[in-house]
Amino acid sequence: MKRPRFEDAIQLIIKEDPRYPVDAYVFLRLALDFTIRALKKPDHGPDRHITGHELLDGIRQYSLQEFGPVTRTVLADWGITRTEDFGALVFNLVKHGLLGKTDQDKIEDFANGYTFQDAFTEPFLPSSLKGASKPTKRTRTYRLKTKEPS
Numbered sequence: 001m002k003r004p005r006f007e008d009a010i011q012l013i014i015k016e017d018p019r020y021p022v023d024a025y026v027f028l029r030l031a032l033d034f035t036i037r038a039l040k041k042p043d044h045g046p047d048r049h050i051t052g053h054e055l056l057d058g059i060r061q062y063s064l065q066e067f068g069p070v071t072r073t074v075l076a077d078w079g080i081t082r083t084e085d086f087g088a089l090v091f092n093l094v095k096h097g098l099l100g101k102t103d104q105d106k107i108e109d110f111a112n113g114y115t116f117q118d119a120f121t122e123p124f125l126p127s128s129l130k131g132a133s134k135p136t137k138r139t140r141t142y143r144l145k146t147k148e149p150s
Contacts, residue, residue, distance in 0.1 A: 024078035031062040052109025071120040083113035
């Protein structure tokens with residue numbers, strides 16, 4: 001079976017699922033290539049496969065390298081606000097024959113991979129503020145009011 005041209009397939013995908021623009025798919029493809037190179041995967045064959053978790057980490061690294069502190073803004077502009085969005089992009093590409101998958105690969109592999117705060121904002125905060133946005137468990141102390149003796 002002949003593989004569709006990337007550009008043509010993306011146009012079909014966007015007609016079916018308009019949540020993400022062309023730029024989001026182009027970025028994902030570049031992040032995938034970055035991840036494959038970073039993991040020193042072969043150019044072809046089954047050993048080229050990467051897991052959803054590996055791809056999420058590669059996307060995080062590539063995003064920070066390319067966009068730095070504005071990563072969250074760029075991704076949000078493309079409709080990407082959580083790791084599940086990366087899964088939707090990947091599986092749209094799989095559905096249209098642009099990416100392959102194994103029987104073990106599931107869209108759920110992209111669920112709750114990391115928070116965008118931790119992945120894309122924290123690295124650029126001053127060390128005194130890192131982790132400051134995370135909720136902390138507080139204990140409350142209550143004092144009972146007692147009547148003063150008259």
